[in-house]
Amino acid sequence: MNSSQIDTSAYDAVMKKTKRRRFYFFTTVLMYVPVLYITYQINPSNRVMGTVFALWVVLLVIVTFLAALSKCPRCGNYFHLHGMTLLILRTCLHCQLHINADKKP
Numbered sequence: 808m809n810s811s812q813i814d815t816s817a818y819d820a821v822m823k824k825t826k827r828r829r830f831y832f833f834t835t836v837l838m839y840v841p842v843l844y845i846t847y848q849i850n851p852s853n854r855v856m857g858t859v860f861a862l863w864v865v866l867l868v869i870v871t872f873l874a875a876l877s878k879c880p881r882c883g884n885y886f887h888l889h890g891m892t893l894l895i896l897r898t899c900l901h902c903q904l905h906i907n908a909d910k911k912p
């Protein structure tokens with residue numbers, strides 16, 4: 808195994824981690840309506856709805872931090888964070904690396 812193979816596997820590992828964290832973030836955002844709807848069907852009291860909402864907010868804060876702190880495999884900076892600006896885009900905010908750049912033939 809030469810050094811370029813080691814670099815490629817490290818690159819892939821970072822890219823995979825960044826993609827997984829993006830997936831967690833978008834899944835959490837999309838879960839909001841179905842989760843509250845199901846909760847409303849089961850028990851529409853303010854107490855239960857409030858508890859489920861608070862749990863969702865806690866989960867959202869966690870996945871947002873994970874997504875914000877995910878690294879770019881090419882430039883090593885935060886993929887979605889530039890200074891105080893958090894933008895969950897499909898390209899790196901520093902080097903414009905596309906999230907699916909590794910899928911190119």
Ligand SMILES: [Zn+2]
Binds near residue numbers: 881886899901904
């Ligand atoms: Zn980058």
